Amino acid sequence: MTMNSGALRATSQTSALVSVLFVAFVGAALLFTAGLAQSSTLHDAAHDVRHATGFPCH
Numbered sequence: 001m002t003m004n005s006g007a008l009r010a011t012s013q014t015s016a017l018v019s020v021l022f023v024a025f026v027g028a029a030l031l032f033t034a035g036l037a038q039s040s041t042l043h044d045a046a047h048d049v050r051h052a053t054g055f056p057c058h
Contacts, residue, residue: 031055034046034049034050034055035050035055035056
């Protein structure tokens, strides 16, 4: 049983979209976890990175 090129293209596009959405979600989660952390340990660990990327932390 073989897939036609339209079905293969749709599967490839769906896979790419899922990958992009997953990476965007993980990136946003990391950014906001570091950016909005109230714990002093997390704040100190992410402080310099936040300033270097222009993300306000104070």
